[in-house]
Amino acid sequence: MSSSSEAAGAPQRGIPPIAEAAPPSLCAREPHVPAERLVAEMVPPPRFSTARFETYIPDPNQPSQTEAVRVLSAFAAGLGGARAGEKKRGLFGFGKKASAPAGPRGVYLDGGYGVGKTHLLASLWHATPAAPEQKAFGTFVELTNLVGALGFQQTVRTLSEHRLLCIDEFELDDPGDTVLVSTLLGKLVDAGVALAATSNTLPGKLGEGRFAATDFLREIQGLSAHFRPLRIDGEDYRHRGLPEAPAPFSDEQVTKAAYATEGATLDAFPHLLEHLARVHPSRYGALTDDLKAVCLTGVSAVPDQSTALRLVVLADRLYDREIPVLASGEPFDRLFSEEMLNGGYRKKYFRAISRLTALARDAKGLVEA
8 A cells, every 4th residue: 555645745756746726635624613603603514405204215124214204204394283382472462482292302313324314304304394593404513612602691592593403413521521511402492393313322321331321320321311312223224235435546546536526525534634633623624624635644543532532523524525535544443443333433434434435436437447
């Protein structure tokens, strides 16, 4: 396997320039994201902008998938009336508050990787009879980033005006997030906001294996009470019936493809990992603005957990935006050590492997036959 490139965006030794201008580098990007953009972008990502219940194709061997469509369709239809806590016009024009419906105010989609949970969550967002500004959709990381940008109280005020909050990839990584999200969702439920979330862990198991959860058991159980769990079984659709992902290409092939592809970036993988440490994860989406492909040389196993978790966030943003990833070096299933894959963040790492593998398959056509 060829060695990694000496400098991101520059021709490697022995590789002639293919165009006068070198491809841009992700490492040269330092985006600034105002808080207003974080709020405005709380909609389904481009990959799922056209997702609908009608376009979800249930696996005939997995009846839970068909049942999920039925339950979520009914849940969306039930959000068309007045919210709990919202004033309705009564006799003589006097307002009175709508009563909260019995039972949990949310649904929780639990299942393995690639069973279509995000597709279903986006479909719920689209099917809910409310204006786009009354619905919010974001990942768990994006939600915590919003709190960091706006402050807790302003986040509560902003999201309390919504009819529905959809949270994708809902997992608790540390005690601080446990208390933060539990308190936030409790206040939103009190304000009449309906909740929907996806994860690979049942609500009552959130945080298991991540930290000494004893002191936070009450908060975790409180979160669980907000949701009706909905199990979705099945195999990873991203790889169902598809050929194996291509083996990593050579440095030369990746570099030539970067020069030949308009809108592609070119970076040495170790340099990119260093750059991600200097950019807040809330800006990783903006980091990929207007890209058509990401080309990486010298992919290797990540050195530590903090680096690995940043890479997971970048993988999610690339996947959401359908940006192919062409790489040389180690295959993506060797990014994370056995210790990482057996640890508390293993679900995140397996999701990243699944998504990067799908993007590597999408990038195969960038290399000349």
